[in-house]
Amino acid sequence: MPLDSSATVPTPAQAPPDPARPPQRYDGTAPFPSDDPAPARGGAERVYVAVTAAIVVLPFLALGAAGWWLWDSLIRPADIVLALVLYAVTGLGVTVGFHRGLTHGGYRAVRPVRIALAVAGSMSFQGDVISWVATHRRHHAFTDRPGDPHSPYRYGTHLRGQLRGLLDAHVGWLFRNDPTPADRYAPDLLAxxxxxxxxxxxxxxxxxxxxxxxxxxxxxxxxxxxxxxAALWAGLVRIALLHHVTWSVNSLCHVLGKRPFRTRRHDRATNLWPLALLSFGESWHNLHHADPTSARHGVDRGQIDPSAAVIRLLERLGWVHDVRWPTPDRLATRRA
Structure with a gap:
């Protein structure tokens, strides 16, 4: 089905202005204006930080444990096969389910598939499905400008600010008390x-x-x-790898790579080919930001997009419909 800009899911770009966040002037190079300090939440704040730290740090520590374990032993083939299977299932749950389906409405799925993809994405340890979608829609509404929850340009475009911004966009933003209201950014999912x-x-x-x-x-x-x-390799290490690949799309894919398609002002989303396979096609990020509802992100010759291939298979099985495939004319209007 050709892409139709008039038939999109509700997105923050279409939502009314947020009265709690007045418009900010931004020249594209300066650090973002400081947000008002969030009220202290006492014990709840400490629990939030502790849980976030556990989700972020423990899988990463498992990589070190795995290396230590390997010093005198081999990886069992069954562990690796299981890790690859679960990486694919949970990763595609995020890319096909959370992202291209629920966030951007790139297709419509029958109810069992919609639920199954949401469950698979939730098993990636990246947050509950509604919070994930709300945060990502907010990212698209304010890409690389004040209001973006994870932009590498938060601290400016000079070298020190850029390095600090990359770290913040990769993982630092997870520790900030900056919740995204689901009632504003994901009312369709709340319903x-x-x-x-x-x-x-x-x-x-x-x-x-x-x-x-x-x-x-x-x-x-x-x-x-x-x-x-098996729990180490197919559990913690698999989660850690998928975490850092997802976070790399937030950070590296806004700094490194090519930009063959036009995006909105200040939006610096790029295509970064080394991450294409690990991210299931999500690192063709420039086209995604140029045309967010497109079910395919890798649209040029040689651009591998496993998520689009899965959507195509589901379409042929009759399990998804109204797929927003890119058309040559639509792509031509977005070429830089």
Whole structure:
């Protein structure tokens, strides 16, 4: 189906101005104006920081543990196969489900597929589905200017500010007390009974994404050692890798790479080919920001886009419809 700009899901760009965030003048190079300090939340604030730190740091520490473990032993083939399978399932849950489907309406899915993709994305440990979508829609509304929750240009375009901004866009923004209101940015998902249920189940799905490889490792090897190595590689290490690939799209794909398509003023989204396969096509980020509802991001010759291939397969199976495939004419109007 050709892309139709008049038939998009509600996005922050279409929402009324936020009275709590007055318009800011921005020249594209200066640091973002400082936000008003958020009120202290006492114990709740400490819990938020502790949980965020656990989600961010523990999988990363697992990489070090895995390296130490490998010093005198080999990786079990079953662990790697299981890690690859779960990486693909949860990664595609984020890219096909959370991002191209729920956030941007690049296609419409039948109810079981919609729910399954939301569950798979939730098992990536990247937050509940409604919060994820709300934050990403806000990113598109304010890309690389004040209001963007994770722009590498937050601290300016000079070298020190750019390096600080890259770190902030990659992971630092997760620790900031800057919630995105779902009632403003994702009212359609709040009105969806199935998606609300998946969002409520997020803590249980986090447990499941770690318990599943543990149980499969035990079933295959029959010992707690096999269960632990499976939980390490197909659980924590897999989560850490997917985290940093996703965060790299937020950070690196706004600084490094090519920009063959025009984007809005100050929007510096780029195409970064080394991340294409690991990110399932999400690192063709320039086209995505030039045409957010497109179900395919890698549109030029040689641009691998596994997420688009999955959407195409689901379409042929009759499980998704109204897919917004790019057309030559539409792409031509967006060429730089």
């Amino acid at each position: 969806d009974r199935d998606i609300r249920a998946v969002a409520r189940a997020f803590p249980a799905l986090c447990v499941l994404t770690l318990a599943l490889p543990f149980a499969i490792g035990w079933a295959i090897g029959g010992t707690w050692v096999h269960a632990l190595t």
